Amino acid sequence: MIGTFIHVFKQESLLGLYSGLSASLLRQLTYSTTRFGVYEELKADLTTPKSSPSFPALIAMASASGFLGGIAGNPADVLNVRMQHDAALPEAGRRNYKNAIDGLVRMTREEGWKSLFRGVWPNSMRAVLMTTSQLASYDGFKRVLIEHTQLTDNLTTHFSASFLAGFVATTVCSPVDVIKTRIMSSHESKGLRKLLVDVYKVEGVGWMFRGWVPSFIRLGPHTIATFLFLEQHKKMYRRLKHLDEV
Template sequence: MVGTSLHIFKEHGIRGLYSGLSASLLRQITYSTTRFGVYEKLKQRASPDLTFIELAWMASASGFLGGVAGNPADIINVRMQNDASLAVEQRRNYRNAIDGLVRMTREEGVKVAFRGVIPNSLRAMLMTTSQLATYDSIKNALMTKLRMKDDLATHFTASTAAGLIATTICSPVDVIKTRIMSAAEKEGIVSLLSRIYRTEGIGWMFRGWLPSFIRLGPHTVATFVFLEQHKELWRMLTLSQRPGTP
């Protein structure tokens, strides 16, 4: 990982390290907003005492919808980040995420925007379940079993555990998704799995686990810590607006 980063820095400078930033932001706007929004809405309409299985079903449905919504931006993100490792004549050289979307659909057709949508949506289902449902369950266990308070320490502990679990569960699907989206030609999932198993063995499932956790771990912690603070602020504002509240 360090060697790759140094190579990119030498070849493209500091700008190369942030290649795909606009696509990553667009992906979060479409993917994360959809899955978090749908999950919270489903929880609000359900009973207050939800089991892990019930949370997992809600998270899976939310993740699937988020995966579909974020698929086009995800392809652009993978392509822009992969450009630096390609030969000059093979690079796509998208200026930004919007330019990438326009050129991709114009040059390759609209269908390509949903290439890999099945493994991507599967990954989104696993990610949302292993993040959101796991976080809520671990947080509840910490508060009921260990008598921890609903505070920053609890949020940090639960989100760190959720980040570890999510990285491990999603690692195999991440590898498949990246291979499909960065490929120049379309290849079936079965054919792809057979090929990488023959050449790389079972270890392919966790290739890149450490850089994935370095990215996903802090991201998961920051997401849930800020989300909890947002919820608390929203509760305070809602309560202050109720009639009769001093």
């Protein structure tokens, strides 16, 4: 990880560390809003004053939400991977997208609209795993902490549950992240089965958790910040709508 950081800094200067920022923002606007929005809506529909969805139900809702989010965010995800991977390529092989919009236009014009959905199935699979291991596990950990410890529905509980959810999400999604990145950054079309066989021959079983530490460094704080903000947002919304008084 340190070697990659130094290489990118030497090749692209400080700005190179932020390659793909516009694509990353576009991805969050499409992928994250879709999966969080659908999940929260489904959960609200199944929650009553006397009962809440069971853990298997949370998993089912998170899976459906993640699948829809994976499809919605795939074009921006392809761009994000390509723009971040550009610095590691020789100059002749770089795509040099100016920003996310330029990337979408050029991909559609040069490779056809189907290129926007390259890797959509492993990406959707990853989105299902991510949403399930992140959202469903967060709600599950939060419920366990409140029911089996002295913690209440407060900031400490939210932090603890989100930290554990980030650990679970990183571990569960690591193999799919590796596959997704290699498919999307590839210059050739290669079937999923052939890709797995080739990777296994070269790297063995270790390929499944390649990059786990940098993934957790990114996903752990992201998961914590996301749920802390989400919980506070929901409290503010309920207070403004006077829902707690009903």
